Amino acid sequence: MNVAVAKTGNGRAVSDLFASAEGRLPGSSAVGAVRREAFETYERLGLPHRRIEEWKYTDLRALVGEVLPLAAAPDAAALKRAAEAVKAHAIAGARKLVLVDGVFVADLSDVKTLASEVSVKTVREVLANEANHAAGDLLQTAAIDAVISLNAAMATDGVVVSVADGTHLSAPIQVIHVATAAGASAFTRSHLRIGKGVRATIVESFVAAGKASGYQVNDAVVLWIGDDADVAHIRLMDDAPDAVNVTSQFVTVGANTKLNFFNMTTGAAVSRLQGFITLAGEGSELSANGVNLLQKTEHGDTTLVVDHAVPNCVSRETFRAVIDDRAHSVFQGRIIVRPDAQKTDGKMMTRALLLSDEAEADNKPELEIFADDVSCGHGATAGALDDSLLFYLKARGLPEKQAQALLIQAFVGEAIEQIADDNLREHVIGIAERWLERRS
Amino acid sequence: MALLEVKDLKVRVEEREILHGLTLTVNEGEVHAIMGPNGSGKSTLSHVIAGKPGYEVTDGQILFKGEDLLEMDPDERAAKGVFLAFQYPVEIPGVATMTFLRTALNAQRKARGEGEYSTPDFLKKVREVSKSLNIPQDMLKRGVNVGFSGGEKKRNEVLQMALFEPSLCILDEMDSGLDIDALRIAADGVNALRSPKRAMVVITHYQRLLNYIVPDFVHVMSRGRVVKSGAKDLALELEASGYAQFEDA
Numbered sequence: 001m002n003v004a005v006a007k008t009g010n011g012r013a014v015s016d017l018f019a020s021a022e023g024r025l026p027g028s029s030a031v032g033a034v035r036r037e038a039f040e041t042y043e044r045l046g047l048p049h050r051r052i053e054e055w056k057y058t059d060l061r062a063l064v065g066e067v068l069p070l071a072a073a074p075d076a077a078a079l080k081r082a083a084e085a086v087k088a089h090a091i092a093g094a095r096k097l098v099l100v101d102g103v104f105v106a107d108l109s110d111v112k113t114l115a116s117e118v119s120v121k122t123v124r125e126v127l128a129n130e131a132n133h134a135a136g137d138l139l140q141t142a143a144i145d146a147v148i149s150l151n152a153a154m155a156t157d158g159v160v161v162s163v164a165d166g167t168h169l170s171a172p173i174q175v176i177h178v179a180t181a182a183g184a185s186a187f188t189r190s191h192l193r194i195g196k197g198v199r200a201t202i203v204e205s206f207v208a209a210g211k212a213s214g215y216q217v218n219d220a221v222v223l224w225i226g227d228d229a230d231v232a233h234i235r236l237m238d239d240a241p242d243a244v245n246v247t248s249q250f251v252t253v254g255a256n257t258k259l260n261f262f263n264m265t266t267g268a269a270v271s272r273l274q275g276f277i278t279l280a281g282e283g284s285e286l287s288a289n290g291v292n293l294l295q296k297t298e299h300g301d302t303t304l305v306v307d308h309a310v311p312n313c314v315s316r317e318t319f320r321a322v323i324d325d326r327a328h329s330v331f332q333g334r335i336i337v338r339p340d341a342q343k344t345d346g347k348m349m350t351r352a353l354l355l356s357d358e359a360e361a362d363n364k365p366e367l368e369i370f371a372d373d374v375s376c377g378h379g380a381t382a383g384a385l386d387d388s389l390l391f392y393l394k395a396r397g398l399p400e401k402q403a404q405a406l407l408i409q410a411f412v413g414e415a416i417e418q419i420a421d422d423n424l425r426e427h428v429i430g431i432a433e434r435w436l437e438r439r440s
Numbered sequence: 441m442a443l444l445e446v447k448d449l450k451v452r453v454e455e456r457e458i459l460h461g462l463t464l465t466v467n468e469g470e471v472h473a474i475m476g477p478n479g480s481g482k483s484t485l486s487h488v489i490a491g492k493p494g495y496e497v498t499d500g501q502i503l504f505k506g507e508d509l510l511e512m513d514p515d516e517r518a519a520k521g522v523f524l525a526f527q528y529p530v531e532i533p534g535v536a537t538m539t540f541l542r543t544a545l546n547a548q549r550k551a552r553g554e555g556e557y558s559t560p561d562f563l564k565k566v567r568e569v570s571k572s573l574n575i576p577q578d579m580l581k582r583g584v585n586v587g588f589s590g591g592e593k594k595r596n597e598v599l600q601m602a603l604f605e606p607s608l609c610i611l612d613e614m615d616s617g618l619d620i621d622a623l624r625i626a627a628d629g630v631n632a633l634r635s636p637k638r639a640m641v642v643i644t645h646y647q648r649l650l651n652y653i654v655p656d657f658v659h660v661m662s663r664g665r666v667v668k669s670g671a672k673d674l675a676l677e678l679e680a681s682g683y684a685q686f687e688d689a
């Protein structure tokens with residue numbers, strides 16, 4: 001084992017992270033074994049760094065250095081601050097499931113209202129159930145990299161949501177991750193199972209309560225969608241400006257299903273969303289849109305792997321980045337077309353808007369095509385705001401910042417417009433507007 | 441005090457002098473026409489007055505209501521009452537015309553220390569003005585000028601002029617690209633805005649526009665200077681004789 005990797009910058013032994021947390025991690029003894037094995041994998045690999053191809057632009061060792069100790073379970077004061085944050089970030093009409101510093105909080109959640117339409121359990125209760133011999137499966141995903149293994153080892157809680165076949169949800173479900181801690185980590189893992197013929201909108205929001213700072217989030221989501229479904233999956237990463245958020249999501253899509261995925265990153269010093277989406281049933285349509293709004297020295301990475309495992313599916317990815325100051329945006333998009341996946345139609349497009357000379361955008365499209373009768377492609381543009389448009393707006397009385405704001409909103413608006421739910425769309429526009437107001 | 445005083449203005453673009461000492465005085469209530477051959481600097485003058493970047497003023501000054509216009513940002517100029525109807529209005533995809541109009545109007549009002557328009561008042565005003573200019577409401581839901589025909593773009597400029605109520609309107613070739621009916625509608629819109637407090641500078645190549653918007657003064661620009669000024673009859677003379685007589689000036 002590489003000794004240098006096993007110590008963090010502070011001289012803390014990496015294994016302390018797990019040893020000191022182990023007593024607080026829910027699970028039967030079988031679950032404990034899964035965790036230990038996952039942690040050993042993490043220990044062996046250490047945080048991903050630039051010599052690992054998938055992490056070339058997001059060197060966590062350089063950007064983050066070390067994983068902070070597990071956040072304490074929220075006390076009464078933390079829950080009070082969390083309640084305020086929930087109020088501020090709740091989407092009108094949505095049903096909430098709230099996790100505070102990695103712990104599900106029933107009092108802040110709409111458990112009762114949800115119970116009439118869906119089944120909700122907590123990861124904690126599933127893992128702790130001694131009678132459930134398969135409980136450890138909840139922590140098993142493809143061990144693609146060290147952050148995923150670390151998540152399996154350390155996950156304290158999450159939600160297990162199951163939507164029965166044929167259900168048309170009457171309102172969006174909003175999972176809100178609230179951070180209240182300073183200098184600590186939260187590890188969460190959720191499972192969402194969407195049945196056949198379901199219509200649902202699932203939102204995941206990452207927010208900071210007052211006083212939360214310098215915290216780290218490591219979240220994993222396993223989303224399974226059945227046939228003939230119509231699902232909108234929206235992620236809003238609006239963390240504190242000095243936070244770290246690394247999220248991994250594993251999505252499996254059935255046949256003849258529509259999945260509209262949207263991610264917007266407006267916070268965190270360092271963030272990475274890595275999505276692994278498998279189109280596993282024929283005739284499905286994936287629309288994946290991302291927006292990165294970055295300023296100061298923020299680093300935001302969106303990495304999507306879309307795997308066309310079967311024929312006759314369509315995937316459309318559009319990623320937009322607005323990068324100010326010395327911020328750095330990364331988009332890595334890989335489209336895999338398996339040998340059987342004939343008639344695949346997969347396209348991705350990246351647009352970067354650079355608001356300063358020092359802003360940086362990296363774009364890495366990859367096509368791995370093993371079938372011959374397919375239509376796949378990618379494109380990219382990068383540029384500054386158009387001076388002639390800016391002048392037109394200023395000549396009509398808009399001050400520089402306001403003129404820029406209008407053009408930036410137009411740039412990201414195209415992606416936001418695709419959100420069908422009115423309240424949700426307004427909510428997302430509101431987050432983008434607050435980002436614009438934060439610009440110096 | 442004159443509303444606009446351009447004094448001995450010298451302007452360079454990319455190291456090349458375009459305006460070589462241009463002087464023009466416009467008082468409240470007056471309508472001035474500027475005519476002149478292609479490339480004589482008409483649009484350059486209008487851009488410098490509006491504050492477009494990329495022009496270097498090497499000499500002379502521009503006073504607006506006695507204040508140094510060249511010291512102001514373009515948005516300050518707009519709020520003070522300077523309006524340029526562009527020869528080539530740009531398209532701004534993703535910015536709804538209505539949003540743009542409201543944001544601009546309220547930004548100008550805010551800069552002047554006036555209260556924002558309420559939504560119903562604003563909508564009422566836009567509806568009135570667009571109706572008089574024959575602009576259908578659903579056009580205003582589109583992105584600014586996106587998919588507008590040439591004539592519609594020009595009418596949209598007049599719409600803004602009517603909405604913002606500037607004290608100085610500069611119309612750069614408002615008539616280009618307009619058919620006869622559209623020209624009459626736009627000209628009626630402009631004429632409706634004529635007032636003793638408001639001045640207009642109408643840049644055009646054609647006498648025809650001046651039959652609709654009758655000027656008090658006509659200036660001939662050639663090679664970056666005003667080479668002749670006169671009453672409205674001067675436009676007729678030019679129509680007959682062309683610009684050749686001024687080319688060597």
Ligand SMILES: Nc1ncnc2c1ncn2[C@@H]1O[C@H](COP(=O)(O)OP(=O)(O)OP(=O)(O)O)[C@@H](O)[C@H]1O
Pocket residue numbers: 453454458476477478479480481482483484485494527
């Ligand atoms: N950005 C620029 N860069 C270089 N030259 C320019 C620029 N803008 C204007 N010019 C030059 O300045 C001169 C005056 O141009 P301007 O557009 O002001 O003429 P105009 O009188 O409006 O002509 P027209 O009647 O064709 O509209 C032209 O020779 C033009 O090529």
Ligand SMILES: [Mg+2]
Pocket residue numbers: 482483484527612613
């Ligand atoms: Mg011109």
